[in-house]
Amino acid sequence: xxxxxxxxxxxxxxxxxxxxxxxxxxxxxxxxxxxxxxxxxxxxxxxxxxxxxxxxxxxxxxxxxxxxxxxxxxxxxxxxxxxxxxxxxxxxxxxxxxxxxxxxxxxxxxxxxxxxxxxxxxxxxxxxxxxxxxxxxxxxxxxxxxxxxxxxxxxxxxxxxxxxxxxxxxxxxxxxxxxxxxxxxxxxxxxxxxxxxxxxxxxxxxxxxxxxxxxxxxxxxxxxxxxxxxxxxxxxxxxxxxxxxxxxxxxxxxxxxxxxxxxxxxxxxxxxxxxxxxxxxxxxxxxxxxxxxxxxxxxxxxxxxxxxxxxxxxxxxxxxxxxxxxxxxxxxxxxxxxxxxxxxxxxxxxxxxxxxxx
Amino acid sequence: xxxxxxxxxxxxxxxxxxxxxxxxxxxxxxxxxxxxxxxxxxxxxxxxxxxxxxxxxxxxxxxxxxxxxxxxxxxxxxxxxxxxxxxxxxxxxxxxxxxxxxxxxxxxxxxxxxxxxxxxxxxxxxxxxxxxxxxxxxxxxxxxxxxxxxxxxxxxxxxxxxxxxxxxxxxxxxxxxxxxxxxxxxxxxxxxxxxxxxxxxxxxxxxxxxxxxxxxxxxxxxxxxxxxxxxxxxxxxxxxxxxxxxxxxxxxxxxxxxxxxxxxxxxxxxxxxxxxxxxxxxxxxxxxxxxxxxxxxxxxxxxxxxxxxx
Numbered sequence: 001x002x003x004x005x006x007x008x009x010x011x012x013x014x015x016x017x018x019x020x021x022x023x024x025x026x027x028x029x030x031x032x033x034x035x036x037x038x039x040x041x042x043x044x045x046x047x048x049x050x051x052x053x054x055x056x057x058x059x060x061x062x063x064x065x066x067x068x069x070x071x072x073x074x075x076x077x078x079x080x081x082x083x084x085x086x087x088x089x090x091x092x093x094x095x096x097x098x099x100x101x102x103x104x105x106x107x108x109x110x111x112x113x114x115x116x117x118x119x120x121x122x123x124x125x126x127x128x129x130x131x132x133x134x135x136x137x138x139x140x141x142x143x144x145x146x147x148x149x150x151x152x153x154x155x156x157x158x159x160x161x162x163x164x165x166x167x168x169x170x171x172x173x174x175x176x177x178x179x180x181x182x183x184x185x186x187x188x189x190x191x192x193x194x195x196x197x198x199x200x201x202x203x204x205x206x207x208x209x210x211x212x213x214x215x216x217x218x219x220x221x222x223x224x225x226x227x228x229x230x231x232x233x234x235x236x237x238x239x240x241x242x243x244x245x246x247x248x249x250x251x252x253x254x255x256x257x258x259x260x261x262x263x264x265x266x267x268x269x270x271x272x273x274x275x276x277x278x279x280x281x282x283x284x285x286x287x288x289x290x291x292x293x294x295x296x297x298x299x300x301x302x303x304x305x306x307x308x309x310x311x312x313x314x315x316x317x318x319x320x321x322x323x324x325x326x327x328x329x330x331x332x333x334x335x336x337x338x339x340x341x342x343x344x345x346x347x348x349x350x351x352x353x354x355x356x357x358x
Numbered sequence: 359x360x361x362x363x364x365x366x367x368x369x370x371x372x373x374x375x376x377x378x379x380x381x382x383x384x385x386x387x388x389x390x391x392x393x394x395x396x397x398x399x400x401x402x403x404x405x406x407x408x409x410x411x412x413x414x415x416x417x418x419x420x421x422x423x424x425x426x427x428x429x430x431x432x433x434x435x436x437x438x439x440x441x442x443x444x445x446x447x448x449x450x451x452x453x454x455x456x457x458x459x460x461x462x463x464x465x466x467x468x469x470x471x472x473x474x475x476x477x478x479x480x481x482x483x484x485x486x487x488x489x490x491x492x493x494x495x496x497x498x499x500x501x502x503x504x505x506x507x508x509x510x511x512x513x514x515x516x517x518x519x520x521x522x523x524x525x526x527x528x529x530x531x532x533x534x535x536x537x538x539x540x541x542x543x544x545x546x547x548x549x550x551x552x553x554x555x556x557x558x559x560x561x562x563x564x565x566x567x568x569x570x571x572x573x574x575x576x577x578x579x580x581x582x583x584x585x586x587x588x589x590x591x592x593x594x595x596x597x598x599x600x601x602x603x604x605x606x607x608x609x610x611x612x613x614x615x616x617x618x619x620x621x622x623x624x625x626x627x628x629x630x631x632x633x634x635x636x637x638x639x640x641x642x643x644x645x646x647x648x649x650x651x652x653x654x655x656x657x658x659x660x661x662x663x664x665x666x667x668x
Contacts, residue, residue: 014500015504015507018501018503019504019507019508021504022504022508022516023516026516026519026520029520030520031521137390137648137649138641138645140648141592141596141641141642141644141645142637142644143596143599143603143619143637143640143641143644144600145600145619145620145623146619146633146636146637146640146641147637149619149623149626149633149637150626150633150634150637152626153626153627153630153633157630292509292510292512293509295509295512296509296510296511296512296600299512299515299604300511300600300603300604303603303604303623304623314512318515318519318523319523319605319606323519326516326519330508330512333508333509333512334507334508334509334512337509338507
């Protein structure tokens with residue numbers, strides 16, 4: 001197992017370099033003078049020269065790429081042009097929101113998706129099956145931002161005065177704010193990596209409220225997370241339901257299932273022990289592939305629900321031509337996606353010993 | 359063709375049909391394909407006849423229409439002295455119904471153009487990688503792997519960041535991120551066909567690689583290309599709408615569904631119709647391609663279809 005993981009990690013290296021190559025190319029491929037593009041009207045020849053000197057744009061392109069690699073490995077993602085602060089700080093501030101949203105959506109989509117898929121496979125051609133499959137088709141065709149807006153309309157306006165009211169925007173109710181753990185614990189002057197990690201924890205509403213035992217804030221954060229998670233999770237849920245159904249149906253037609261039934265095994269055990277074990281692999285594959293969908297959905301949904309995540313930051317950075325931030329966030333998102341796929345591969349090896357041996 | 363069996367009665371042998379006819383029959387019998395084709399046909403008709411269906415110019419600002427007015431439908435009791443607006447008025451005093459109707463043209467074009475581009479470029483890359491092999495194969499396919507390492511919409515956003523915002527750039531971005539799938543399909547087809555005996559034979563007879571590509575490889579890759587292409591159009595339409603929603607794609611005043619949603623997203627509480635209808639239109643169009651793609655997959659690969667329903 002360990003050997004398998006090591007091998008997969010080594011295989012990641014070229015992919016990771018490729019990601020960095022593309023993000024590096026982003027800035028170099030901008031048509032026109034990058035200085036004029038980024039500084040806009042403030043670009044005078046002197047300022048441009050200083051700008052190029054500062055960002056090392058006068059050096060050989062290979063030197064530039066190598067320096068970029070070294071900087072990234074050391075955790076230096078450059079400085080935001082718009083805010084004048086390190087991109088790493090922007091990441092530490094924005095990433096937790098997107099993670100929480102992706103996690104919420106993942107829990108929603110996998111749990112319901114597997115249940116719906118299971119039920120429709122077991123009750124094939126029943127009303128439940130037909131409704132689930134029609135729902136799944138509609139689910140994969142819906143624009144996630146539209147679903148988000150519609151959910152906000154229903155739960156925040158139509159159900160405004162009922163117990164089902166759910167807030168349509170923001171991360172916490174206005175008035176509640178996240179305390180900075182660094183200040184709280186007197187850890188203001190930590191070095192690089194610990195500071196970054198503390199920043200991540202501090203900016204995660206869930207971890208922060210758990211660590212400070214502020215359960216009112218935790219409840220509030222979860223409450224705000226419901227609608228965005230449902231919006232982001234619906235498409236993946238539809239896909240997972242379809243996959244669970246077809247994968248289980250395939251397996252239920254196999255001989256060994258008939259054998260299991262013939263020897264008098266309770267149906268529940270036939271499904272749980274015999275069928276589901278083998279059905280897991282395609283389901284896990286789909287869950288892994290859907291992580292990308294979740295991340296992309298998170299980017300669109302953050303805009304709908306006004307959430308301070310990576311997506312809104314990326315969009316704002318593009319519109320403001322703040323390229324260091326665009327680069328940094330792209331690296332982070334792609335890396336997250338790659339790691340998610342790695343986890344899927346590892347879980348295959350766990351689920352199917354044959355894969356470990358290959 | 360059937361001249362060799364004159365004595366046997368006609369009903370004893372099942373009628374022989376060409377595979378194409380068989381496939382079309384299977385497709386027409388497939389329930390989700392039926393729904394998909396009906397929806398798609400409906401949308402295509404709307405797109406073609408948009409100038410006749412739309413009561414107003416989609417870009418024209420109507421002077422006497424109050425901004426964000428609710429739909430006024432005479433049949434549903436809207437007083438006849440008021441002008442009829444089936445889907446209401448948008449935030450710039452334009453007739454939303456006309457805009458949604460015209461939007462169908464744009465979204466259909468977006469889907470078809472981007473995926474055609476992706477299939478052509480991807481096919482070329484896959485063919486080169488497969489036929490030439492060696493280091494070129496390695497470089498091209500690793501590049502494809504890296505492109506696949508990004509969630510497609512995010513890569514498209516990154517490409518738009520380079521090219522600048524705008525509809526054409528958004529289309530180009532979506533086209534580029536769709537390339538890897540088709541490159542992989544064509545390469546796999548080249549590899550599987552390359553070593554077959556009849557291909558070696560035709561090579562020995564002097565058939566050029568280009569000829570092999572068109573007569574042997576592409577027919578072999580056609581099924582997955584058609585199926586993935588149809589489903590790819592659905593994704594491309596969604597992604598294009600997403601880019602426009604974020605303000606990175608189509609620009610005002612183009613009647614693009616995603617842009618219409620993005621422009622009015624803050625008025626969802628006081629004028630929900632402005633958000634509801636464009637989104638519904640996107641969903642119907644995407645749904646039609648998804649259903650058709652499912653149907654095509656089952657019709658083109660009957661073995662798979664039988665397994666699925668086993």
